[in-house]
Amino acid sequence: MSRYRSVIIGLSGIGANRPPEPEGLPIYGAVARSHTSAYHRCPDTELVAVCDLDDERRNDCLERWKDVWPDLKGYTDYREMFDVEKPDIVSVATSDHLHADMVVEAAERKIPMIVCEKPIATTLDDADRMIAAAEANGVLLSVEHSRRWHPSFLQARELIRGGELGEARTVTTEMFSQRAMLFRNGTHAIDMMIFLAQGDPAWVTAQLEDGFEHFTEYKSDGGHDPTTDPYVSAYVRFANDVRGFVNFMKVDLPGSQWTVTCDGGRIEVSDRELKVVTGGSYREWSETPYPVDQYVHQHFGGFVPEIIHVHENGGGLVSPATEARKTLELMLGMLKSHELGNSRVDFPLS
Ligand SMILES: NC(=O)c1ccc[n+]([C@@H]2O[C@H](COP(=O)([O-])OP(=O)(O)OC[C@H]3O[C@@H](n4cnc5c(N)ncnc54)[C@H](O)[C@@H]3O)[C@@H](O)[C@H]2O)c1
Structure with a gap:
């Protein structure tokens, strides 16, 4: 039974791709290289909704993943998606200069786990308000520097x-x-x-x-x-x-x-x-x-289980926003x- 409700904003390749899967290994056969794939890999989560302004990208994503998440919902407004879906984890995979507002909105709604694509932002002012919002609301903010x-x-x-x-x-x-x-x-x-x-x-x-x-x-x-x-x-x-x-x-x-x-x-x-x-x-x-050493969850498949682990057990993230700001x-x-x-x-x- 999946425990954490996840959502993704931004459905280009990095947000929504599905890697080729060898027959018989539908989940674990290929390296995850997108946020959808990373959630697919992690049995502790269920992707409940995705958001993109672009109809084609959003519909393609829903179609591509419908065998895995038949109830996956599509949105054009991420604020509405936050309000309706009440996610536990959000991935922000839009263009670099758009990360800040979305992360701040998510933090202010106290979504406890936020994963943001790299670079954290394009200005230090934006990075600072993202870090401040996460700290003020007690939520985790991880930046996807995959190595x-x-x-x-x-x-x-x-x-x-x-x-x-x-x-x-x-x-x-x-x-x-x-x-x-x-x-x-x-x-x-x-x-x-x-x-x-x-x-x-x-x-x-x-x-x-x-x-x-x-x-x-x-x-x-x-x-x-x-x-x-x-x-x-x-x-x-x-x-x-x-x-x-x-x-x-x-x-x-x-x-x-x-x-x-x-x-x-x-x-x-x-x-x-x-x-x-x-x-x-x-x-x-x-x-x-x-x-x-090889791990079950590694590289692109690492950030979802890690943020859940830190959410449940405490400790530090390997790629916190403060490091991404540097x-x-x-x-x-x-x-x-x-x-x-x-x-x-x-x-x-x-
Ligand atoms: N970690 C990696 O290896 C890796 C690889 C590629 C890209 N990236 C990062 O991923 C991010 C996305 O990159 P990209 O080149 O795919 O960007 P892109 O601009 O091609 O795509 C971004 C998507 O976000 C959508 N979007 C924009 N504003 C939106 C809004 N308000 N609500 C909903 N959707 C919205 C767009 O319609 C578009 O589909 C960037 O930060 C980039 O640096 C990381």
Whole structure:
């Protein structure tokens, strides 16, 4: 018997996709890569309603999932959906600049669990009112930086915390492909750098892609067109003395990776692998693939069970809004640095 009533606002692919399912494994066979799939995976929830202004997207979603949730209802007004359905969990999967009002409305109605897509918002004012509304109303607000639930990245952080490789000194985040955009995909890469550095950015210098001299503000176009969102090269000094290097480039080679260099070795982690690199001399390094624990609920399938667990048992979220705010502030600091001729920009931003 499902216990928590969930709803979703925003039914593009990330809100409503259904992955291919191998025959005989209707629920657990494929990786969840949408909010509908994430709820589908979690037996503690039932998706009761979805909302989108776009009739086609809303109707497609209802049709696509009708075998799973035959009573699923469609709305065009999320406030009405909140009032009628009285959900326990809401997913906000609309464009970046629209998250804030929806999250604040949900928090003020005391919907106890809110999951918001990344980036948390496009301005710090919006992020602050979201965080304030969640805190004032005692509700949980988790931001969907999906690698925070990915076993390889959790294990990489455990390796750093374990201390066997010595102190972490530098974290490099690299992201390639023609979609290596600062805000769209880069949000994930920057967030993971902060996760691994385990500290607050103190200052940054940055250079954006050539031709983006006037890109002083991120207005959120949904990130669909790579020509509207630049790549970036940046240096980040963290308050805990970790040095961060950001290397994004729009090239054909696809993929991203993170390298944490510690006193006694390096950790290399990506969607492909986790390995530890140690060396006795300049000419001899050894690479050890690292075994990664697998979880029943992981990566994109992690945020729903986690927020329920924290709701029931207390404790902290792995991707709270306060962490997502750091990611947004760092990206906005990069824009500011570029605008000032690649100057050093200190945090907090004034
Ligand atoms: N976590 C990931 O890997 C990942 C991947 C893709 C997108 N995203 C994030 O997901 C979010 C959505 O991205 P997108 O590119 O699909 O956006 P989009 O703009 O293409 O789609 C957003 C949907 O929200 C609907 N919408 C807008 N205002 C609404 C309202 N008031 N009420 C109801 N519905 C409304 C639109 O009609 C549209 O269908 C963004 O924040 C994006 O950054 C995350």
